[in-house]
Amino acid sequence: MRIHRSWLYLAGAIITEVMATLSLKGALNDPALYAVVVVGYVAAFFFLSRVLRAGLSVGVAYGIWGACGVALTAVFSYFIFDEPLTLMMLTGIAVIIAGVLCIELGGRKAEAE
Numbered sequence: 001m002r003i004h005r006s007w008l009y010l011a012g013a014i015i016t017e018v019m020a021t022l023s024l025k026g027a028l029n030d031p032a033l034y035a036v037v038v039v040g041y042v043a044a045f046f047f048l049s050r051v052l053r054a055g056l057s058v059g060v061a062y063g064i065w066g067a068c069g070v071a072l073t074a075v076f077s078y079f080i081f082d083e084p085l086t087l088m089m090l091t092g093i094a095v096i097i098a099g100v101l102c103i104e105l106g107g108r109k110a111e112a113e
Contacts, residue, residue, distance in 0.1 A: 006054035010061060013047035014068045016040045021073050025081055060107035067096045067103075 020040025027033035051061045071093045078085040 004054070006051050006056040006061075009047045009050040009054060010056065010064060013044045013051060013065050014072065016047060017044035017065065017069050018072045018076065020044060021069070022076055022080060025077065057107055060103055063103040064100050067100045071096045 017040065020037050020043075023033045023036040023040060027037060048061065048065060051065075052058060074083075074085060074089055074093060077083040
């Protein structure tokens, strides 16, 4: 199975955006992490631009990028910063995942037509 490079770029955008966001919280105690914040957000937008250049539609790319960023940031902040992760939040993450699937499947259907 060959993964289209747009998905690899999208994974890079998600990972670097989550890294930057988590570093923003960490920078409150360690200001050196602001460098990671800047590099992470610049890298995220670079990767997102590559996603769009590779042909993924902006609605699908941005929807998945944003939704995955929110869900992963919430989960990782639970482990890294001991922030709460309630049943309501987990339910929201499940809804985000369902929304991402709807966006992806809807995007595929539109491309096929």
